[in-house]
Amino acid sequence: MRRDRVESSGRNQQTDGAFMFGSDEESGTQVPTQAQSVVEGSSTVLVSEYKPIPDIDYLQELLAIQQQGPRSIGFFGTRNMGFMHQQLIEILSYAMVITKNHIFTSGASGTNAAVIRGALRAEKPELLTVILPQSLKKQPPESQELLSKVQNLIEKPQYDHLPLIEASRLCNMDIISKVQQVICFAFHDSKLLMETCQEAKNLRKIVTLFYLD
Structure with a gap:
């Protein structure tokens, strides 16, 4: 009789367990994998059908660029940054060259100036191209002194009549068209830089964005 009660109790527990938790087939749910938990969050219960990545062309382009070795990189960034940030950008530019x-890059102070200084330190002038938004004479005196050391300097005197922000927007688009990858240093409210990064993404460029705030 005791054995019957134990076996009966075991059967009840199994039945209750199946009722409370059910099986994957019965409930229609699946336990998410670790990767899905990271991507979709740990609260995800229902796992949708596997769907292939739609933008596979972009991934193939990324792999191709990485396998090709050295590439063209556009540096953008804010003028307003501290000395420490400028030093880090200078080191990064030097390492890239x-x-x-x-x-x-362009010819403004802040990010652009740090990029130019770092590239010049590498003593490979042919691997640095600076595209100005307007003519050289429109640049501040301190910028002109640094720019005088650049071998590949492209001026845009045809934009001298435009407001600087409009000329800078056109200049940024020109730089994007010549590079495979974009590196940008900005604040979240840097409107022109955010637009530049978005345009680069739209053109399937690799974009690395560093926020300073």
Whole structure:
């Protein structure tokens, strides 16, 4: 009789367990994998059907660029940054040039100036191209002194009549058209830089964005 009660109790527990939790087939749910938990969040219960990544062309392009070695990189960024940030950008620019990447940037103070200084330190002038939003004479005196050391300097005197922000927007688009990858240093409210990064993404460029705030 005791054995009957134990076996009966075991059967009841199994039945209750099946009722409370059910099986994957009965409930129609699946336990998410670790990767799905990271991507979709740990609260996800229902796991949708596997769908292929729609933008596979972009991934193939990314892999191709990485396998090709040195590439053209456009540097953008705010003028307003501290000395420490400028030093870090200068080191990054230097490292990019000595590894034979071609750097494109503009001629403003802050980020651009740090990029130019770092690239010049690498002593490979052919791997630095600076594109100005307007003519050289429209640049501040302190910028002109640094720009005088750049071998590949492109001026845009045809934009001298435009407001600087409009000329800068056109200049940024020109730089994007010449590079494979974009590196940008900005604040969340840097409107022009955010637009530049979005345009680069739209053109399937690799975009690395560093927020300073």
